[in-house]
Amino acid sequence: MRQYRHPSLRSVSLAKAMQALSDPWRIGIVQDLLDADGKEFTCSEFPMSVSKATRSHHLEVLRQAGLIRTRVNGKTCLTCLRAEEFEKRFPGLLALIKSR
Protein backbone atom coordinates (compact mmCIF):
# COMPACT_ATOMS: atom_id res chain seq x y z
CA MET A 1 0.00 0.00 0.00
CA ARG A 2 1.09 3.60 -0.38
CA GLN A 3 3.01 5.97 1.86
CA TYR A 4 0.92 8.49 3.76
CA ARG A 5 2.04 12.10 3.99
CA HIS A 6 1.67 13.77 7.35
CA PRO A 7 2.30 17.52 7.45
CA SER A 8 4.02 19.13 10.40
CA LEU A 9 1.52 20.91 12.59
CA ARG A 10 3.43 24.17 12.09
CA SER A 11 2.44 24.12 8.45
CA VAL A 12 -1.27 23.73 9.19
CA SER A 13 -3.18 27.02 9.13
CA LEU A 14 -6.13 27.76 11.35
CA ALA A 15 -8.30 28.10 8.26
CA LYS A 16 -7.27 24.64 7.09
CA ALA A 17 -8.00 23.10 10.47
CA MET A 18 -11.41 24.76 10.58
CA GLN A 19 -12.17 23.66 7.05
CA ALA A 20 -11.33 20.07 7.91
CA LEU A 21 -13.67 20.22 10.88
CA SER A 22 -16.55 21.83 9.02
CA ASP A 23 -17.95 18.53 7.76
CA PRO A 24 -20.25 16.37 9.91
CA TRP A 25 -18.67 13.09 8.76
CA ARG A 26 -15.22 14.34 9.66
CA ILE A 27 -16.37 15.68 13.01
CA GLY A 28 -17.80 12.22 13.62
CA ILE A 29 -14.50 10.55 12.81
CA VAL A 30 -12.64 12.77 15.24
CA GLN A 31 -15.27 12.15 17.91
CA ASP A 32 -14.92 8.42 17.43
CA LEU A 33 -11.17 8.70 17.85
CA LEU A 34 -11.52 10.86 20.94
CA ASP A 35 -14.00 8.47 22.49
CA ALA A 36 -11.70 5.54 21.77
CA ASP A 37 -8.89 7.17 23.73
CA GLY A 38 -5.85 6.29 21.65
CA LYS A 39 -7.20 3.18 20.00
CA GLU A 40 -6.44 2.82 16.30
CA PHE A 41 -9.19 2.39 13.71
CA THR A 42 -9.11 0.84 10.29
CA CYS A 43 -10.86 2.94 7.67
CA SER A 44 -13.87 0.73 7.50
CA GLU A 45 -14.36 0.79 11.24
CA PHE A 46 -15.60 4.38 11.23
CA PRO A 47 -19.38 4.21 11.08
CA MET A 48 -20.22 6.23 7.95
CA SER A 49 -22.81 5.51 5.31
CA VAL A 50 -20.76 6.67 2.33
CA SER A 51 -18.76 4.86 -0.32
CA LYS A 52 -15.23 3.77 0.46
CA ALA A 53 -13.92 6.37 -2.00
CA THR A 54 -15.61 9.13 -0.05
CA ARG A 55 -14.45 7.65 3.22
CA SER A 56 -10.90 7.66 1.94
CA HIS A 57 -11.30 11.28 0.87
CA HIS A 58 -12.48 12.45 4.29
CA LEU A 59 -9.62 10.70 6.02
CA GLU A 60 -7.17 12.36 3.65
CA VAL A 61 -8.60 15.79 4.48
CA LEU A 62 -8.17 15.13 8.19
CA ARG A 63 -4.65 13.86 7.55
CA GLN A 64 -3.64 17.00 5.67
CA ALA A 65 -5.07 19.14 8.45
CA GLY A 66 -2.78 17.42 10.94
CA LEU A 67 -5.60 15.73 12.82
CA ILE A 68 -4.87 12.08 12.21
CA ARG A 69 -1.96 9.79 11.50
CA THR A 70 -2.28 6.65 9.43
CA ARG A 71 0.09 3.74 9.18
CA VAL A 72 0.07 0.67 7.02
CA ASN A 73 -0.53 -2.61 8.75
CA GLY A 74 -0.53 -5.51 6.37
CA LYS A 75 -3.75 -5.49 4.44
CA THR A 76 -5.29 -2.67 6.44
CA CYS A 77 -4.31 0.82 7.49
CA LEU A 78 -4.55 2.02 11.04
CA THR A 79 -5.50 5.56 11.97
CA CYS A 80 -5.11 7.41 15.24
CA LEU A 81 -5.52 10.97 16.45
CA ARG A 82 -2.49 13.26 16.56
CA ALA A 83 -3.97 14.47 19.82
CA GLU A 84 -0.99 15.95 21.65
CA GLU A 85 0.47 17.65 18.59
CA PHE A 86 -2.86 19.05 17.50
CA GLU A 87 -3.65 20.22 21.01
CA LYS A 88 -0.33 22.04 21.21
CA ARG A 89 -0.96 23.79 17.89
CA PHE A 90 -4.67 24.59 18.46
CA PRO A 91 -5.29 24.45 22.20
CA GLY A 92 -8.84 23.62 23.17
CA LEU A 93 -10.07 22.75 19.71
CA LEU A 94 -10.27 19.01 20.30
CA ALA A 95 -12.19 19.61 23.49
CA LEU A 96 -14.89 21.30 21.43
CA ILE A 97 -15.23 18.24 19.26
CA LYS A 98 -15.75 15.85 22.13
CA SER A 99 -19.20 14.30 21.97
CA ARG A 100 -21.85 16.19 23.89
Add this chain to the structure above:
Amino acid sequence: MRQYRHPSLRSVSLAKAMQALSDPWRIGIVQDLLDADGKEFTCSEFPMSVSKATRSHHLEVLRQAGLIRTRVNGKTCLTCLRAEEFEKRFPGLLALIKSR
Protein backbone atom coordinates in the same frame (compact mmCIF):
# COMPACT_ATOMS: atom_id res chain seq x y z
CA MET B 1 -32.23 49.41 5.58
CA ARG B 2 -33.22 45.84 6.21
CA GLN B 3 -33.69 43.79 9.35
CA TYR B 4 -30.83 41.48 10.23
CA ARG B 5 -31.55 37.96 11.43
CA HIS B 6 -29.47 36.68 14.31
CA PRO B 7 -29.84 32.98 15.15
CA SER B 8 -29.79 31.79 18.71
CA LEU B 9 -26.46 30.22 19.55
CA ARG B 10 -28.25 26.98 20.45
CA SER B 11 -29.23 26.57 16.83
CA VAL B 12 -25.66 26.96 15.56
CA SER B 13 -23.93 23.64 14.93
CA LEU B 14 -20.24 23.10 15.45
CA ALA B 15 -19.89 22.33 11.76
CA LYS B 16 -21.49 25.66 10.86
CA ALA B 17 -19.22 27.57 13.22
CA MET B 18 -16.16 25.84 11.80
CA GLN B 19 -17.31 26.49 8.26
CA ALA B 20 -17.72 30.18 8.99
CA LEU B 21 -14.21 30.31 10.39
CA SER B 22 -12.61 28.41 7.52
CA ASP B 23 -12.13 31.50 5.37
CA PRO B 24 -9.15 33.84 5.80
CA TRP B 25 -11.20 37.01 5.24
CA ARG B 26 -13.69 35.95 7.88
CA ILE B 27 -10.96 34.97 10.33
CA GLY B 28 -9.55 38.45 9.75
CA ILE B 29 -12.87 40.10 10.51
CA VAL B 30 -13.19 38.23 13.80
CA GLN B 31 -9.60 39.07 14.69
CA ASP B 32 -10.26 42.75 14.03
CA LEU B 33 -13.30 42.60 16.30
CA LEU B 34 -11.36 40.80 19.02
CA ASP B 35 -8.53 43.30 18.84
CA ALA B 36 -10.97 46.18 19.04
CA ASP B 37 -12.37 44.87 22.31
CA GLY B 38 -16.07 45.59 21.98
CA LYS B 39 -15.87 48.44 19.51
CA GLU B 40 -18.39 48.39 16.69
CA PHE B 41 -17.33 48.44 13.04
CA THR B 42 -19.17 49.60 9.98
CA CYS B 43 -18.92 47.15 7.09
CA SER B 44 -16.47 49.26 5.18
CA GLU B 45 -14.16 49.62 8.15
CA PHE B 46 -12.96 46.04 7.93
CA PRO B 47 -9.77 46.10 5.88
CA MET B 48 -10.53 43.71 3.02
CA SER B 49 -9.64 44.07 -0.62
CA VAL B 50 -12.86 42.63 -2.03
CA SER B 51 -16.00 44.18 -3.48
CA LYS B 52 -18.70 45.43 -1.17
CA ALA B 53 -20.96 42.59 -2.35
CA THR B 54 -18.40 40.02 -1.22
CA ARG B 55 -17.83 41.89 2.01
CA SER B 56 -21.55 41.82 2.70
CA HIS B 57 -21.61 38.09 1.97
CA HIS B 58 -18.83 37.29 4.44
CA LEU B 59 -20.49 39.30 7.17
CA GLU B 60 -23.74 37.43 6.56
CA VAL B 61 -21.96 34.09 6.92
CA LEU B 62 -20.50 35.19 10.26
CA ARG B 63 -23.89 36.47 11.33
CA GLN B 64 -25.61 33.16 10.59
CA ALA B 65 -22.89 31.32 12.50
CA GLY B 66 -23.70 33.39 15.58
CA LEU B 67 -20.37 35.19 15.58
CA ILE B 68 -21.45 38.77 15.01
CA ARG B 69 -24.40 41.03 15.61
CA THR B 70 -25.28 43.88 13.30
CA ARG B 71 -27.59 46.80 13.95
CA VAL B 72 -28.77 49.58 11.75
CA ASN B 73 -27.50 53.04 12.58
CA GLY B 74 -28.84 55.62 10.21
CA LYS B 75 -27.02 55.33 6.95
CA THR B 76 -24.56 52.73 8.21
CA CYS B 77 -24.73 49.39 9.97
CA LEU B 78 -22.67 48.62 13.02
CA THR B 79 -21.27 45.18 13.75
CA CYS B 80 -19.88 43.75 16.95
CA LEU B 81 -18.80 40.33 18.19
CA ARG B 82 -21.28 38.16 20.07
CA ALA B 83 -18.31 37.32 22.25
CA GLU B 84 -19.93 36.14 25.50
CA GLU B 85 -22.66 34.13 23.81
CA PHE B 86 -20.30 32.53 21.36
CA GLU B 87 -17.79 31.76 24.08
CA LYS B 88 -20.48 30.07 26.14
CA ARG B 89 -21.56 27.92 23.19
CA PHE B 90 -18.06 27.10 21.92
CA PRO B 91 -15.64 27.67 24.79
CA GLY B 92 -12.11 28.50 23.74
CA LEU B 93 -12.81 28.92 20.07
CA LEU B 94 -12.47 32.68 20.02
CA ALA B 95 -9.17 32.42 21.87
CA LEU B 96 -7.82 30.41 18.94
CA ILE B 97 -8.71 33.18 16.55
CA LYS B 98 -6.94 35.88 18.49
CA SER B 99 -4.08 37.30 16.44
CA ARG B 100 -0.78 35.57 17.01
Add this chain to the structure above:
DNA sequence: TATTATGTTCGATATAAATCGAACAATAAC
Protein backbone atom coordinates in the same frame (compact mmCIF):
# COMPACT_ATOMS: atom_id res chain seq x y z
C1' DT C 1 -36.11 67.15 -4.32
C1' DA C 2 -31.81 65.67 -6.18
C1' DT C 3 -27.46 63.77 -4.66
C1' DT C 4 -24.38 61.07 -2.12
C1' DA C 5 -22.98 57.33 0.96
C1' DT C 6 -23.71 52.78 2.72
C1' DG C 7 -25.08 48.31 2.21
C1' DT C 8 -28.04 44.49 0.31
C1' DT C 9 -29.71 41.56 -3.29
C1' DC C 10 -29.67 39.50 -7.87
C1' DG C 11 -27.70 37.11 -11.70
C1' DA C 12 -23.75 35.27 -13.64
C1' DT C 13 -19.37 33.03 -13.47
C1' DA C 14 -15.58 30.60 -11.58
C1' DT C 15 -13.57 27.75 -8.23
C1' DA C 16 -13.72 24.28 -4.70
C1' DA C 17 -15.72 20.27 -2.38
C1' DA C 18 -18.45 16.07 -1.93
C1' DT C 19 -19.83 12.03 -3.94
C1' DC C 20 -19.82 7.75 -6.50
C1' DG C 21 -18.46 3.70 -9.50
C1' DA C 22 -14.82 1.55 -11.70
C1' DA C 23 -10.19 0.43 -12.14
C1' DC C 24 -6.14 -0.42 -9.73
C1' DA C 25 -2.55 -2.04 -6.11
C1' DA C 26 -1.04 -4.63 -2.26
C1' DT C 27 -1.48 -8.08 0.97
C1' DA C 28 -3.34 -12.18 3.15
C1' DA C 29 -5.47 -16.53 2.76
C1' DC C 30 -6.81 -20.44 0.35
Add this chain to the structure above:
DNA sequence: GTTATTGTTCGATTTATATCGAACATAATA
Protein backbone atom coordinates in the same frame (compact mmCIF):
# COMPACT_ATOMS: atom_id res chain seq x y z
C1' DG D 1 -1.16 -19.01 -8.40
C1' DT D 2 -6.04 -17.55 -7.58
C1' DT D 3 -9.16 -15.27 -4.84
C1' DA D 4 -10.84 -12.13 -1.39
C1' DT D 5 -10.09 -7.99 1.44
C1' DT D 6 -8.76 -3.33 2.11
C1' DG D 7 -7.93 1.01 0.50
C1' DT D 8 -6.39 4.48 -3.03
C1' DT D 9 -6.84 6.92 -7.30
C1' DC D 10 -9.22 8.50 -11.47
C1' DG D 11 -12.90 10.58 -14.01
C1' DA D 12 -17.35 12.34 -13.93
C1' DT D 13 -21.12 14.61 -11.74
C1' DT D 14 -23.35 17.36 -8.51
C1' DT D 15 -23.53 20.73 -5.02
C1' DA D 16 -21.68 24.53 -2.49
C1' DT D 17 -18.89 28.67 -2.09
C1' DA D 18 -16.56 32.92 -3.53
C1' DT D 19 -16.58 36.63 -6.38
C1' DC D 20 -18.04 40.59 -9.00
C1' DG D 21 -20.89 44.27 -11.36
C1' DA D 22 -25.25 46.21 -11.68
C1' DA D 23 -29.50 47.41 -9.82
C1' DC D 24 -31.82 48.57 -5.81
C1' DA D 25 -33.13 50.58 -1.10
C1' DT D 26 -32.53 53.65 2.69
C1' DA D 27 -31.02 57.56 5.09
C1' DA D 28 -28.46 61.78 5.48
C1' DT D 29 -27.45 65.98 3.31
C1' DA D 30 -26.95 69.66 0.02
